[in-house]
Amino acid sequence: MLSFHLTTFFSGMKFLIFACICGTVCTTAIADLEDDHDPTTSQKLIAALMRKRGPDIVRPKRNAGEPVNVRFKMELYQVIELNERQQYVSVSAWVIERWHDEFLFWDPAKYDNITEVKMHHSHIWIPDTTLYNTLVMKDDDQRRLLYAKVSTEYEKRRSYVEFLYPAIYKFHCRLYLQFFPFDSQECHMLFGSWTSDNHDIDYHSLENSVGTTNFLPSEGWSLMGTAGIRTEVHYVCCPNNYTLMDFTLFLRRRPLFYLVNLVIPTFIITLIAITGFFTTSSTTGVREEKISLCITTLLSMSILMLMVSDQMPSTSTFIPLISWFYMCAIIIISVGALAASFVISVQKFGLLGERLPKRAVTITRFLSYISLTRIPVHLLQQKVILAIGPPIAQPISIEKRLATNT
Incomplete structure (x- = not known):
């Protein structure tokens, strides 16, 4: 139970x-x-606009003969990279595009006085704005397209579309490095429609420069200024002109890193090599360490020059200023090594009591004149003059003296 x-x-x-x-x-x-x-109400409005708008590939003009005027503006955020060897620049920017759409207007009184909505970029027409000198072919890898802000202008039977999106552009820039690391560069960014000429899309700049209000300073480059102009370019393929927006970035390199790590060490190494050449002779009259010092400094110079060559492009059109600097330093050290070898050989001749040819003495006097030095008088009297004069009398041994006396 x-x-x-x-x-x-x-x-x-x-x-x-x-x-x-x-x-x-x-x-x-x-x-x-x-x-x-x-x-x-917003959902109803967006659904009604999508039905009214139709395909997103249709230009927002009722009159097919009128171009769509697109107002373009770019706000520079950061210079990410400037690659000297591969000749490209990478920047982060915010882009603003504005135009009028004659199919996306509505009466705010019918939709709770809503005058502005946000629509996804895939639901409306957007211009195919392209960076002409880009190095990235896939659009999703450089632009992040989100939503567009649509504001109705019911009295004018149109709407005002504002499309904002962030982008990271990697584009080609011809770098002139003759004065590296004290160089300045001009990099151009060409924006325009890839498929539509100026009869379909006409670009205009909101400002005559690139915006820098939110610019984040770079560690290696200083932004000296920007410029923006509107140009029309004619291509052989097409009968009409294409409108392009040409934005220019004026950049100047900050040379402190290169001065501290390359220029100043090279100057010190060269100064040490020159100072070592003018060191006085030792008690034996020979100081072969001069040649060792020159060879060591040449090895250090080759390492520093290798560091510079890794950053320079492989070109034969110009020689950078820093390369001339290293070349002159290497020549000075090499001449110092040759001169040290000559001086040591002359010193050994004098120590051995051998005769020096008059030509060697002439060359020595000429080198002293070039190097702004003076040969000491006692050296001329004791070694040089004796070397080119009559042979030194050899001392007579005791056996010879005894034989002579007997």
């Missing part, structure tokens, strides 16, 4: 739990159906 009551109790509990679950599911489904059948 007890087991029967327990079975009945558990059966009732199962039925109650099942009924609660079914009620919850039904309530949620009914609420979803009510939401689906009761859209908001």
